[in-house]
Amino acid sequence: MTDEGPSPFISIQHISKAFAGVQALSDVGLQVKMGEAVCLAGENGSGKSTLIKILAGVEKPDSGSIEIDGKSHASLNPRSSVAAGIQVIFQDFSLFPNLSVAENIAFSAELTARKKLVRNAEMRRIAAAVLDRIGVPIDLNARVETLPVADKQLVAICRALVSQARLIIMDEPTTALTDREVRALLAIIRRLKAEGVAVLFVSHKLAEIFEVCEKIVVIRNGRLVVDGATAGFSLDSLAHHMTGRHFIRTTPVIPEANLPEILAVRGLRRNGLLDDISFSLRAGEVLGISGLLGSGRTELAKALFGLMEVDGGAVAIQGVPTVIRNPGDAIDAGIGYVPEDRLTEGLFLSQSIARNIAVSRLDDHAGMGGLIDRQGLSAEIDEWLHRLKVVASPDAPVKSLSGGNQQRIVLARWLAKSPKILILNGPTVGVDIGSKADIHQVIAALAAAGIGVIVISDDIPEVLATCHRILVMRGGRIVEELAGGSVTESDLAHRLAS
Amino acid sequence: MVRKPTIDFSRNETLVAIVVVLFVAMTAIVDHNFLSLPTLFDLLRGAIVMGIFAIGVLLVLISGGIDVSFTAIAAFAMYSTTSLLVHFKLDIPWPFVFLLSVAIGAGLGLLNALFIAGFRLPTLIVTLGTLSIIRGFLLTFIGSQLISNLPANLRVFSRLFMIRGTTADGSFYSLPWAFAALVIVVAVTWFLLYRTMLGRMIFALGGSLESARRIGINVQATQVFVYAFVGGISGLAGIIHAAMARVANPFDIVGLELSVIAAVVLGGARLSGGYGTITGALLGVALITLINNSLILLGIPSTWQMVVIGMLILLGTGIPAYQTKRAARRAG
Numbered sequence: 001m002t003d004e005g006p007s008p009f010i011s012i013q014h015i016s017k018a019f020a021g022v023q024a025l026s027d028v029g030l031q032v033k034m035g036e037a038v039c040l041a042g043e044n045g046s047g048k049s050t051l052i053k054i055l056a057g058v059e060k061p062d063s064g065s066i067e068i069d070g071k072s073h074a075s076l077n078p079r080s081s082v083a084a085g086i087q088v089i090f091q092d093f094s095l096f097p098n099l100s101v102a103e104n105i106a107f108s109a110e111l112t113a114r115k116k117l118v119r120n121a122e123m124r125r126i127a128a129a130v131l132d133r134i135g136v137p138i139d140l141n142a143r144v145e146t147l148p149v150a151d152k153q154l155v156a157i158c159r160a161l162v163s164q165a166r167l168i169i170m171d172e173p174t175t176a177l178t179d180r181e182v183r184a185l186l187a188i189i190r191r192l193k194a195e196g197v198a199v200l201f202v203s204h205k206l207a208e209i210f211e212v213c214e215k216i217v218v219i220r221n222g223r224l225v226v227d228g229a230t231a232g233f234s235l236d237s238l239a240h241h242m243t244g245r246h247f248i249r250t251t252p253v254i255p256e257a258n259l260p261e262i263l264a265v266r267g268l269r270r271n272g273l274l275d276d277i278s279f280s281l282r283a284g285e286v287l288g289i290s291g292l293l294g295s296g297r298t299e300l301a302k303a304l305f306g307l308m309e310v311d312g313g314a315v316a317i318q319g320v321p322t323v324i325r326n327p328g329d330a331i332d333a334g335i336g337y338v339p340e341d342r343l344t345e346g347l348f349l350s351q352s353i354a355r356n357i358a359v360s361r362l363d364d365h366a367g368m369g370g371l372i373d374r375q376g377l378s379a380e381i382d383e384w385l386h387r388l389k390v391v392a393s394p395d396a397p398v399k400s401l402s403g404g405n406q407q408r409i410v411l412a413r414w415l416a417k418s419p420k421i422l423i424l425n426g427p428t429v430g431v432d433i434g435s436k437a438d439i440h441q442v443i444a445a446l447a448a449a450g451i452g453v454i455v456i457s458d459d460i461p462e463v464l465a466t467c468h469r470i471l472v473m474r475g476g477r478i479v480e481e482l483a484g485g486s487v488t489e490s491d492l493a494h495r496l497a498s
Numbered sequence: 499m500v501r502k503p504t505i506d507f508s509r510n511e512t513l514v515a516i517v518v519v520l521f522v523a524m525t526a527i528v529d530h531n532f533l534s535l536p537t538l539f540d541l542l543r544g545a546i547v548m549g550i551f552a553i554g555v556l557l558v559l560i561s562g563g564i565d566v567s568f569t570a571i572a573a574f575a576m577y578s579t580t581s582l583l584v585h586f587k588l589d590i591p592w593p594f595v596f597l598l599s600v601a602i603g604a605g606l607g608l609l610n611a612l613f614i615a616g617f618r619l620p621t622l623i624v625t626l627g628t629l630s631i632i633r634g635f636l637l638t639f640i641g642s643q644l645i646s647n648l649p650a651n652l653r654v655f656s657r658l659f660m661i662r663g664t665t666a667d668g669s670f671y672s673l674p675w676a677f678a679a680l681v682i683v684v685a686v687t688w689f690l691l692y693r694t695m696l697g698r699m700i701f702a703l704g705g706s707l708e709s710a711r712r713i714g715i716n717v718q719a720t721q722v723f724v725y726a727f728v729g730g731i732s733g734l735a736g737i738i739h740a741a742m743a744r745v746a747n748p749f750d751i752v753g754l755e756l757s758v759i760a761a762v763v764l765g766g767a768r769l770s771g772g773y774g775t776i777t778g779a780l781l782g783v784a785l786i787t788l789i790n791n792s793l794i795l796l797g798i799p800s801t802w803q804m805v806v807i808g809m810l811i812l813l814g815t816g817i818p819a820y821q822t823k824r825a826a827r828r829a830g
Contacts, residue, residue: 078712078714092708094706094712094713095706096701096705096706096710096772097772098701098705099698099701099702099705103698107702107713108713108714110695111695111713111714112714115695116695117694117695118692118693118694118695118697118698159713
């Protein structure tokens, strides 16, 4: 490998690392030049987190060399990593929600300066200067907990810059951001690059990588798969490198025309959030509801599942008028809901996989005197794990699973109740590309089995790949209805935003 | 036009302050002698020990922990200091007596720190354990007898008054110098929390332990400081309690811990860490002291105090929590 132009700011070579006999990384190399953005792409479990930890000095490599700015290091510790100009922005941003923006930005700088007393004026000056540098106005006195996610990320970037960062490593920086916020972030990244700061993105969201990175490095199962200029990749080839599989772009199979209507919504409204929502869903149909953040898509899902009160409107299920006041009513009516944030709304993270699936099935396995038929229950759990291709012990805690597998557990729980209607809110948020394709297959299989599926998503390729019909929401209203095959990606993106 | 200052009703401090004013008004209507210097100084005197404890508890809560052992530490430091002096007939000036008690308290605080910072055990479990151990050790090995004959120098301290006098109608009032200890503890802790980086680190720990570790805060050292500081403060409160009561009773103090934590939580500190103000903690103490005194004046049985304090905790922490939730729901 020969690199032309300026010498790399950081160059790691032949890095290997094993944990308890499992080879997390073997013989991985990576270079980042000053002012360059590199994307480290890989699925969950590919070893990219281990690589970040080695660069942050949290883990020591078993073998290999690290060279920063011409200086060779056998390994890094957190302090020497920071001293060398490496700053990692973790997915949770590592901020202090209870402290002000100014303090969050300047805290580590004041620590490094070994100050004993608080210098409020100095901290505000530091924070104001760096906010000015990236060109965003954020109230210095605001408590960080009151900021939107995008601003929190900017505060984290500012803090990294204050610590004289020369390489900023960003772990999944775009997961929680809306389209507009991603664009704002990329503009800031370009600005930093122009100032000579190097950026290493770690991501499995593909589309955003292309815009801002000069180079893409793909690792899979702890090995470097491919490393080259962004121009040499396409979305499909990148997906192939990351997973080792080939994906065929699917379009949904159109269901038979005269399947019965199972859900009819008429004039659903809620002051300020939903306005005169009417639509219908047929058995075996996948209906997409798409819109930007704040368009009312999530509110609609919550209203249908009884998680949010409505001011008026009518819902009929299989022609029967049904009043849904709470999730219990919705479940009785045959509606299942997989929430957007499965971690906080859908799963008991520290409980076992088996218990998480079983929790919705307890009533049906209650035998004499309300005691649980354990054998019947565990047979059913094994059956679901098999059908959804989750390779794990039913006794393992759910939090030990990857995002994709967690999502499958939530699905399994609902499918076990054989619902008539299944509402999936952001079914593949935070899920890697391989699991994503699998979940899309599951959605198609559900529809083929006669379940009416509502997919709520702002992931445009996903909506196009799974939905027969697409409703576009804006400002709490349904503004357009599109047939699945009739629009292109850019067309739909335009319709969402306009 | 002067803009009217807005009152933030979602803050615990505001609510507690309003309730304090209401209580004072109610009591003053029933008992015309209530609004007087003797009552004021009685209340202030009654709040000294609890106030000092509250400042310690506040510090621990801000750091994201909880300490229930501070009363046992106070009793241990107070009783072992006095029995040491009495047993060896040591005649040292009272400031050194105080220092000794503070040092014993800080030492016991280090025991908490050993388990919390050293072995990373949950703070509630550790301090529940040390509460029992320290108290049991005190009663078994140091003694369980009342010492009513305090060292002469402590008696000297208890007779030092900042303010004393007689009102026009002949009633006597006084404020002991012990009150200055509360003022000093408040001033020192305020400076620590808001003017030193160590104080900001304590806030940072309570905000997010993981983030604190990542930006290079020495979490263990900070925790050691917090628990030693609280231990020291407890030792001080203990010896002041004995001096003011003019007796060292090893069975005293323990049992007060939940009221103190309640007072601090009423004042807005969160059990989840990172939040709390000195003003709030002191207002909480003021409210609880006031209730303990004014309910008696109002002719309400003292057993009712517990019910009233319990209801205030539920309301005082429930209303702001409910308002936050409602605001969040309105925002969507």
